[in-house]
Structure formats: C-alpha cells, structure tokens
Amino acid sequence: ETGVTQSPTHLIKTRGQQVTLRCSSQSGHNTVSWYQQALGQGPQFIFQYYREEENGRGNFPPRFSGLQFPNYSSELNVNALELDDSALYLCASSGGGTQETQYFGPGTRLLVL
Amino acid sequence: RKEVEQDPGPFNVPEGATVAFNCTYSNSASQSFFWYRQDCRKEPKLLMSVYSSGNEDGRFTAQLNRASQYISLLIRDSKLSDSATYLCVVLNTGGFKTIFGAGTRLFVKA
Numbered sequence: 719e720t721g722v723t724q725s726p727t728h729l730i731k732t733r734g735q736q737v738t739l740r741c742s743s744q745s746g747h748n749t750v751s752w753y754q755q756a757l758g759q760g761p762q763f764i765f766q767y768y769r770e771e772e773n774g775r776g777n778f779p780p781r782f783s784g785l786q787f788p789n790y791s792s793e794l795n796v797n798a799l800e801l802d803d804s805a806l807y808l809c810a811s812s813g814g815g816t817q818e819t820q821y822f823g824p825g826t827r828l829l830v831l
Numbered sequence: 832r833k834e835v836e837q838d839p840g841p842f843n844v845p846e847g848a849t850v851a852f853n854c855t856y857s858n859s860a861s862q863s864f865f866w867y868r869q870d871c872r873k874e875p876k877l878l879m880s881v882y883s884s885g886n887e888d889g890r891f892t893a894q895l896n897r898a899s900q901y902i903s904l905l906i907r908d909s910k911l912s913d914s915a916t917y918l919c920v921v922l923n924t925g926g927f928k929t930i931f932g933a934g935t936r937l938f939v940k941a
Contacts, residue, residue: 739914748850753931759934760835760918760931760932761875762931764930775929808874818863819877822875822876824874
C-alpha cells in the first residue's frame with residue numbers, strides 16, 4: 719500500500735451542495751495533487767499543493783478549491799455541486815527525493831444527485 | 832487534439848502473448864513520463880517510469896522517443912493478472928501539471 723489515505727470513501731450529495739474531501743499524504747511527502755476521474759476516462763488534474771501553496775492548476779473552475787496543512791495533508795472543496803461532478807476523486811502524494819513519482823490514495827467516490 | 836493520446840482498446844489477448852501499447856503527447860517540452868496500471872474500481876499504481884534510454888522491468892519494457900513524442904509499453908508473456916487499464920502519464924514543467932491519457936484496457940484470457 720502507498721500510505722496515502724482519503725476520506726470519506728463514498729459520498730452522496732445533491733446539486734448545489736458543497737463537499738470537502740480529505741487526503742493524508744505518505745510520510746515524508748510534501749506535495750499533494752488532486753484528480754477527478756469520470757467513468758471510463760483517465761484522471762484529470764485539478765491542482766497541486768506544495769508546502770501549503772497551490773503549485774499548478776488544471777482546467778477546473780474556481781468552485782474547485784483546496785488547502786494543504788502544515789503536516790502536508792490536504793483538502794479538496796467543491797462548491798455549488800453539479801451533476802457532472804460525480805466522479806472518483808483521487809489524491810496523490812509525491813516528494814521525499816522522488817518528487818515526480820506520485821502515489822495515489824484509494825479515492826473518494828462522489829455521486830451528485 | 833488531446834495532450835496525451837493512447838491506443839483505443841480494449842485489447843483481448845491469450846495468456847503468453849506479447850502486447851504493445853502506444854501513447855503520443857503533444858507538448859514537446861514535457862519532461863517526465865510514466866506508465867500506471869489501474870485495476871477496476873481501484874486507484875492507479877505506478878508501473879514504471881519511462882526514460883529516453885528505455886527501461887525494462889521483468890516482462891515489461893518501456894520506450895520513449897522524444898523526437899516523435901511517442902511512448903510505448905511492451906508486455907511479454909502476458910498473465911491473467913496483467914488484465915487492467917494501462918495509463919500513459921506525462922508531466923510538464925517540473926511536475927506542476929500532470930496529464931493522463933484515457934487509458935487502454937487489456938484483457939488477458941486463459
């Protein structure tokens with residue numbers, strides 16, 4: 719196992735609500751990236767955090783926001799949920815001498831009704 | 832054009848077969864390349880990094896051609912346990928933006 723954990727494992731929300739997903743990075747890793755994976759697609763890069771600062775962002779609207787804490791754990795917040803936000807949300811941690819190799823958590827499955 | 836494109840699947844092969852996956856990328860400044868494996872309803876797991884000199888790990892061989900912006904993965908002597916989706920991954924600008932291909936599904940049959 720990678721040592722990357724995510725919570726919750728599953729979540730059901732309704733359109734317009736807000737959601738917070740959490741990720742604990744692997745010990746020694748200072749970088750966390752978040753991805754959205756729709757059914758049958760590859761993961762899409764949302765953003766990356768390095769030492770508590772956003773370090774890069776994909777093509778996602780501002781209602782997708784994040785945070786990284788001093789212990790390098792991270793949150794993904796999504797406001798005003800839309801039906802198309804239903805997906806598997808993955809976080810990946812990297813760092814500790816192999817900066818670019820990313821290790822994924824098991825993901826959070828979000829269903830928006 | 833997508834930034835990372837992979838062979839459309841699925842690939843259906845018998846045990847023991849050799850199978851090759853291809854991937855092309857559009858950004859010539861891309862810096863790092865990987866193959867990940869994803870089992871059904873699981874997270875992606877690193878299979879191997881891809882280097883310009885090519886690299887091999889047991890039955891798996893990865894190649895990178897920067898001039899053609901092309902990455903490949905060769906699996907020899909396929910096993911039933913190789914059945915999964917194989918994802919091509921490209922990192923740009925120091926890893927700040929990671930781009931996954933859509934994946935190629937492999938089914939290995941007995």
